[in-house]
Amino acid sequence: MANVAELAAAALTHGGGILRLAPTWVPRSFLQPGRRLKLHPADYYALGAHRGGIDERWFASTTPAANEGATPDEGLSYCVHDGQRFTLQDAVGELGAEMVGEAIWGEFGRWPVYSKFFDNMGPIPHHMHQNAEQAKLVGQEGKPESYYFPPQLNAIGNNFPYTFMGLEPGTSKQDVIDCLARWDDGDNGILDLSKAYRLKPGTGWLIPPCVLHAPGSLVTYEPQWGSDVFGMYQSLVEG
Template sequence: MQNSIPSRLAATLESQRGVLFAEPALVGRENYSGRDILAPNSQFIPEFQDERGYLTVERWIMSLSAAVNRLPRAHEGISRLRLTDGEPVLLTEAAAACGERLFGGCLDRWPLVKLLDIGGAPVVPSYGGAPEAPPITFHVHSGEIVNGRAQGPGKLEAYFFPPLDLPPYNQDPGRVISRLGVRPRVTREDVLAALGEFGNSDAMYALGQPYEVRPYDGWIIHPGCLHAPGPWPTIEVQVPQDDYNLAAWRFGERVADPAARRELWRAMGLRGLADERDFLAQVVDWELSADPEFEKKYRQAARTLESGSWGRRLQIFFEMFYGEALEIEPGAEYRCPASPEPWTGLVWSGAGSLNGMPVGADYRRSNNEFLVTPGHEALFHNSAAGERLVVYRIFPYRIG
């Protein structure tokens, strides 16, 4: 079938007016739980875990990247295109065969887009306080560790918090916080001590600067920033890599066996670094993590680009990344003009059509994720009575 990929793609693109749909690329993780949106994933129990003990908490959107997990799985994270002949093809294979047609000159700027399902049953941290739904574990992105040295650049990423008070979610998570950077007056020695408590306490979380999550807001997180994203389903856009060093274990959980705790710290935290001081020196950008103007510099609210009786279009990603939200009223339509660049889209809520083909928010039953190839327009029509059709679309990132 490999030799026929160009002709199969051509037939699908012709039939679907320049649009390709993909199957959901679900990714398991061992370090955080979710809100049961992508799959049953709110507890680390056998009924919810895969054979590795991981929970399905991430969905990678039109992805050319493979997930980096301690226990890897072949092609995990890489998208599969749905072709009209019924046989799927890996997006990496399609790009190798027809990269110019699918991505124009943007293949080297194609982002990794993720839907992160973050949450779980509330727990009380070791330092006390009210119960909280657990965030993603505290971590940092500073590149791969090669021969004991951090090889940058680390991963640059940005978040957008979509609304949850609409179908199929209909959730009110209450007050949710993300811990980004460290609190005022936290010292390097405080962080060193907390790193030494990996798997034994939640000391690192006590040092994090809390920021309340607000729908339609987002952040940009630069390499070297200590962060623990809060328990709100999140659209993340990033450069296409999966590097990390954990700075803490799962919120509210303890690893009782000292030997197991040391091994987990070695495998998930140090990942080739020598010790806690080496971690702090090589992978933590202290000036960034302790910046007193962190919120002013890096928090970003969505802004309206246009609106009318049909609905509204908003910008939701900024700076190096660019993305939009389309909120289309019942019975209305919106036309995205042809672009010289490709873009990927995700239906977040509602149902309707794209270029005459049905789309919807339920990824198990609907075409939900798509690629609009260069030079093709996209016409959305909202056919759902009483519900907005909400679509997020992401473009290639900018270099320089």
């Protein structure tokens, strides 16, 4: 195979400055696919039932998916050119500023963001993404993210088009600790401390790090920082 720098440069030239990437599909073992991502019905469990159904499509990703049992390149975007393929991660590493621009390369030395569609039949468990200081303790980066609910992909809302967000005023640290202590008792009751908001296609919001959220069942476009770090606070969903 030609070296990545040559392949990436040729692919950029061929695309008129646009690097065309192959679809990147990611499963989540704790969720049920919403089946609105235009994936062939036979392919939702293409990686095996033990890996879970494919419910996410990642775009322009140089971030590996933090999934148990994942291959090292799960979540990474690939470019296919002239019968050969290479990761966007490797292309950025080889071409640097030529690929991502002087400002981004100078500050981060990589492509530091990616985006995705996620599409689930029901809600995602109440969870949060650590900030930079917290994530650094486990060798990761913090993760702010934002959501947009595209009307074109949300003709139906599936099972629960509402998102629980944050904690209700008056919730104490001990209340949360008590919920976590009930993790193996079934539903640990963390949602009793939160409030749900109805999702409206054509709208969206920003989720800073450290904010608990349980995203609802609309197809969601999610630009985010290049990290897959998270902490789960809800023990059981739709159980």
